[in-house]
Amino acid sequence: MSAASAGTMARPSLTPPGQAVTIPVNRYFIEGQLVSDFTDRNGYRMAPYHRIDLSATRNGNETKEVKDPVTGAITQVKKRFVSGWTFGVYNAYNRRNPYYIYFDPSGNPAVGDFQIVAKQVSLFSILPSVTWNFKFDPARCMGRSTCLRCSLAARRRSRSISRSQNPKWWSRAALRPASRR
Amino acid sequence: MVVEGSIETGQPPLIFLTRTQSYFAPTSISSIAATFISDAVVTIDDGTTVHLLDRLCSELIPDSLIDEVAAETGIDANILRSANICAWTKLDNSLLGVEGRTYRLRVETEGKTLTSTTTIPHGVALDSTWFKLANQRPNDDTLGFIWGRLSDPDTIGNAYRWFAQRVNQAADGGPKDSRHLAPLFSVFEDRYVNGLTFDFAYNRGNVAFSSADDDINEERGFFKVGDTVSVKFTSIGLREFRFFDSSPATCRRKAMFQQPLECAHQCRGRTGYLGRLRHAIQDGGLPAVIPITKAPMRAARFAAPL
Numbered sequence: 001m002s003a004a005s006a007g008t009m010a011r012p013s014l015t016p017p018g019q020a021v022t023i024p025v026n027r028y029f030i031e032g033q034l035v036s037d038f039t040d041r042n043g044y045r046m047a048p049y050h051r052i053d054l055s056a057t058r059n060g061n062e063t064k065e066v067k068d069p070v071t072g073a074i075t076q077v078k079k080r081f082v083s084g085w086t087f088g089v090y091n092a093y094n095r096r097n098p099y100y101i102y103f104d105p106s107g108n109p110a111v112g113d114f115q116i117v118a119k120q121v122s123l124f125s126i127l128p129s130v131t132w133n134f135k136f137d138p139a140r141c142m143g144r145s146t147c148l149r150c151s152l153a154a155r156r157r158s159r160s161i162s163r164s165q166n167p168k169w170w171s172r173a174a175l176r177p178a179s180r181r
Numbered sequence: 182m183v184v185e186g187s188i189e190t191g192q193p194p195l196i197f198l199t200r201t202q203s204y205f206a207p208t209s210i211s212s213i214a215a216t217f218i219s220d221a222v223v224t225i226d227d228g229t230t231v232h233l234l235d236r237l238c239s240e241l242i243p244d245s246l247i248d249e250v251a252a253e254t255g256i257d258a259n260i261l262r263s264a265n266i267c268a269w270t271k272l273d274n275s276l277l278g279v280e281g282r283t284y285r286l287r288v289e290t291e292g293k294t295l296t297s298t299t300t301i302p303h304g305v306a307l308d309s310t311w312f313k314l315a316n317q318r319p320n321d322d323t324l325g326f327i328w329g330r331l332s333d334p335d336t337i338g339n340a341y342r343w344f345a346q347r348v349n350q351a352a353d354g355g356p357k358d359s360r361h362l363a364p365l366f367s368v369f370e371d372r373y374v375n376g377l378t379f380d381f382a383y384n385r386g387n388v389a390f391s392s393a394d395d396d397i398n399e400e401r402g403f404f405k406v407g408d409t410v411s412v413k414f415t416s417i418g419l420r421e422f423r424f425f426d427s428s429p430a431t432c433r434r435k436a437m438f439q440q441p442l443e444c445a446h447q448c449r450g451r452t453g454y455l456g457r458l459r460h461a462i463q464d465g466g467l468p469a470v471i472p473i474t475k476a477p478m479r480a481a482r483f484a485a486p487l
Contacts (some may be wrong), residue, residue, distance in 0.1 A: 024204045025203070025204055026201035026202060026203060026204055027202050027203075027204050028183040028199060028200075028201045028202065028216075029183075029199065029213075029216075029389075030183070030185055031185070031255050031363070032256070032388065032390070033365075034259075034389070035387045036204070037201055037204075059192060060351045071341070103204075107208070108390040108391075108392065109208050109210075109213055109257075109390060111207040112208065112210050113208075114208040114390070115206055115207065115208060116204060118205070126300035
């Protein structure tokens with residue numbers, strides 16, 4: 001907990017004015033069928049698309065205290081596995097951004113109740129999110145006493161210490177007959 | 182401005198002039214009636230004579246003939262009764278459609294001039310027609326489609342349009358379909374079938390905005406055992422084919438993903454649109470009849486008062 005990182009605030013995302021679309025502007029009848037007359041290609045702009053996303057991240061400690069089994073010293077080593085949580089909300093002010101517009105006809109012209117209603121489809125309203133992130137380094141020792149790598153390293157360290165403290169071992173090796181090397 | 186014109190072999194021309202409406206304008210019988218233009222000079226040049234078409238308005242039609250006129254024109258009878266809808270035609274039959282002849286339409290109204298040209302192609306008749314069950318639903322042994330076999334001439338550029346009418350009696354005593362109806366995407370050309378003999382099928386068309394039971398329930402689009410069907414298979418020009426091929430994509434009823442296509446209009450000098458000059462060939466002088474049941478009833482015909 002002592003090494004918790006501060007939360008982060010996402011910047012609001014601002015986009016250019018709305019997407020260009022081609023929509024019908026007039027209608028006429030051919031053989032009783034309603035035919036739509038469209039604008040020029042991309043002659044109409046939908047409402048602008050904008051939203052604000054907020055998030056806060058809390059990362060776990062990246063180091064922990066490890067006691068050296070040989071020397072007894074306590075050191076800070078990096079954890080092999082680190083995780084954290086991110087809490088966020090997309091479209092924080094719940095804007096209904098247009099995804100597409102379609103036209104829904106209903107009724108009968110002969111009866112006099114025919115009408116066409118334009119309808120907008122939006123994908124998402126306010127959308128909370130929770131994310132758990134983790135990372136790990138397979139090559140990094142986790143500091144356990146049963147770690148094979150650590151024990152081998154400890155053994156190498158002890159050999160190097162004993163060799164340095166007992167040079168006769170080296171001299172005896174140097175005087176060993178060639179047949180016995 | 183919208184011009185909807187048609188001329189068939191052996192039939193006089195029929196021209197309607199309307200205006201476009203704002204897409205979201207309220208729709209009532211009076212607002213629809215207001216879109217029809219009643220003041221225009223319409224002429225057709227058949228290559229030898231320039232014929233001035235006669236204006237025929239619904240207020241001059243006796244009430245007893247309104248339903249027949251509605252059936253022939255596709256305009257709702259209520260609209261014909263409540264508003265003065267005008268069309269242009271030739272009442273003395275001095276101008277009838279002839280195969281191979283070119284017709285030039287000229288419309289002058291509201292300070293604008295619209296022109297168009299079309300030629301009635303030589304007709305290509307169907308080899309045969311028959312009914313076959315659709316077999317789209319389990320245990321359904323009554324619903325199906327009308328099939329046709331066509332031998333396309335070995336010349337590129339032929340186009341066709343399919344109409345069908347159920348002439349057997351409905352519950353009200355009249356024919357089930359008041360006129361030959363074309364389903365959506367009822368046209369095709371011979372780009373991929375030039376010179377071939379092939380079979381094809383069409384579903385049943387319906388009157389626009391129909392509220393009939395069999396146009397809403399599971400029978401929608403199907404012909405049914407017990408029906409007597411009159412098929413009208415027409416040869417049309419390529420320009421007419423392009424128009425009818427492009428317009429249905431914009432006139433689906435529930436167009437959630439409506440394609441913003443522009444109809445392939447044919448009118449010059451337009452601030453509006455010209456539909457097409459239509460042509461028809463009838464097999465042996467009468468429409469080909471598919472007897473799914475007994476002898477057909479004769480369909481009602483439009484009779485204009487002189």
